[in-house]
Amino acid sequence: MKPFTINQLYEVFCQHPVVTTDSRVCPEGSLFFALKGESFDGNHFALSALGKGCQYAIVDDETYAVDERFIVVENVLTALQQLATLHRKTLGTPIIGITGTNGKTTTKELVSAVLSEKYRVLYTQGNFNNHIGVPLTLLKLTKEHDIAVIEMGANHPGEIKTLVNIACPDCGLITNVGKAHLEGFGSLEGVLHTKGELYDYLREHNGQVFINSNNELLKSIAHKLNTTTYAIDGEADIQGSVTACSPFVSIKWRKKGEAPHTVDTHFVGIYNAENMLAAITVGLHFGVSPHAINQALGTYTPQNNRSQFVETKHNRLVVDAYNANPTSMMAALENFKAMELPAKGVILGDMLELGPQSAEEHRRIVDYLKQAQFESVYLVGKQFGAVADQFQQFETTAALMSYLEQHPLNNRTLLIKGSNGIGLTKVLPLL
Secondary structure, eight states, X not given: OOOOOHHHHHHHHHHSOOEESOTTOOOTTOEEEOOBOSSOBGGGGHHXXXXXXXXXEEESXXXXXXXXXXXXXXXXXXXXXXXXXXXXXXXXXXXXXXXXXXXXXXXXXXXXXXXXXXXXXXXXXXXXXXXXXXXXHHTXXXXXXXXXXXXXXXXXXXXXXXXXXXXXXXXXXXXXXXXXXXXXXXXXXXXXXXXXHHHHHHHHTTOEEEEETTOHHXXXXXXXXXXXXXXXXXXSSEEEEEEXXXXXXXXXXXXXXXXXXXXXXXXXXXXXXXXXXXXXXXXXXXXXXXXXXXXXXXXXXXXXXXXXXXXXXXXXXXXXXXXXXXXXXXXXXXXXXXXXXXXXXXXXXXXXXXXXXXHHHHHHHHHHXXXXXXXXXXXXXXXXXXXXXXXXXXXXXXXXXXXXXXXOOOSOEEEEEOOGGGOGGGGGGXX
């Protein structure tokens, strides 16, 4: 059986423009892409997907193609990615690519909220920011969309290059470059090089870049780019400053040479001011009015345990437990220390995927905690346990939960932060 070409596959997609890779979720008339993983082969589930409502199944093992409902390709993942690129180019929708070590999801959400004041926007949902999630997002583009905001994540060299070649962005933004996934990247320089692959693509294709002019690392790789700059307390095209953080952040911002605007937000964490200013900069570039920008930022409420302030029956919580790395952990601690709130304590979980540098980075956090003088410190995980000699330490979140059931916390202001794999959000009902 001769494999389908991408053009042939695109003709089928145009007739059946709903895609699934999960044989448990098979909308009527959809296309099932039989992806492979480390422990599964989607080809095995193709017939089942057809029985549940899919119109066609795209497979790369022709022994499974028992009738005309099966479409055989050389490689299912490659076909999915190439199909997404062809669809994106056919529609020609302007695309903004966003990556960075910290803040890329928040910035994506804020950029999308701002642009939605004027445009019909498609944007990355959840954590669909990898080599599978990006094409799946692009395949949701329709003629009804005016613009798309695509988040791009990476934990190994070359991954951003792969994603930009799939999405072909017209504009791009790197939030920052910090110490994360060092196990995969090897060094901060490795992180910078990989994130910079977004700049490389936009440089080659004469795209537009939005850059934080206070970030020396990003400026070092931003040569020969079309740039619009932004900065908190710095010289830039779009300038901003934090006017309050008690606990919610308020910022004043202005386009250079124009009158200032002020916006009050539902974010905690001064570090989020840069994410807000990035969204303001993108919005202005696309002609969103200052009033509409402030409306979007002022009404946006953080979700998914990212920079959320929660008042429970017993305590005040700053919940930033979706993920953690040395850069974001230190930023959260410094911000929390500066906040004028009573009875402050921290519950911190291990920072994962740091490789050989893990012990050093966890020790650096512990050293900071020693001089920060929070009223209470609870550390969770083996990495912190190996270097924390004077603080209460629990090997697992379950162990911390057992302790809190016997020793409940009341009338505290608590920062909760750790890598998602530690599962600190399970502790929240006890606080």
